[in-house]
Amino acid sequence: MPNAATSPLAIYIEHLERGELAYQFSPSANRAVFYPRVISPVTGAADLEWRVSxxxxxxxxxxxxxxxxxxxxxxxxxxxxxxxxxxxxxxxxxxxxxxxxxxxxxxxxxxxxxxxxxxxxxxxxxxx
CATH class of the missing domain: 2.40.50.840 (OB fold (Dihydrolipoamide Acetyltransferase, E2P))
Structure with missing residues (x-):
């Protein structure tokens, strides 16, 4: 898996290259986040987790x-x-x-x- 300095877009593309549709989940907002981001668009928290659809x-x-x-x-x-x-x-x-x-x-x-x-x-x- 990419290191923490890798951009969200780069991580997303790496998943696509493996045949996976990745998205992020914000525990603080308790909801899925897409398009890949650095912080939650709902809460502003940097708690986004990668998941595979x-x-x-x-x-x-x-x-x-x-x-x-x-x-x-x-x-x-x-x-x-x-x-x-x-x-x-x-x-x-x-x-x-x-x-x-x-x-x-x-x-x-x-x-x-x-x-x-x-x-x-x-x-x-x-x-x-």
Whole structure:
């Protein structure tokens, strides 16, 4: 695991490189924290702990982007079961098939060139 001087973003990316979706938990606020930070945005305490998500969530909101060049894609807000929300996209289905309330599971979109890895989602068949 990285040393204490490593930035929260670097730690988060290291988890993604291992295929994990990491988030922080603030004991003083008793809640999940995401995007990675140095202090709790609720209490200001520097008590954040790293945890690894089970990778299941629910689409909170979605839209389809139609760029002038290239294929349409979706952008989704996903509420993770651990209590944090992130913006991503749902892959492996047409962008218009992504629905609010849909259960999804995390996977890593691999690093490409200078672009770091990032989380994406696929439909979670049979997930409750």
């Amino acid at each position: 089970a990778g299941l969530g629910t689409v909170h909101a979605t839209t389809v982007v139609h760029p002038q060049q290239g294929k349409a894609y979706n952008v989704a807000l996903v509420d993770m079961d651990e209590g944090f929300r992130l913006m991503s996209r749902v892959e492996e289905i047409p962008p218009t098939a992504v629905k609010i309330g849909m259960r999804v599971k995390f996977r890593v979109h691999a690093k490409e060139g200078d672009e770091p890895p990032y989380p994406v989602f696929t439909p979670a068949e049979g997930a409750q």
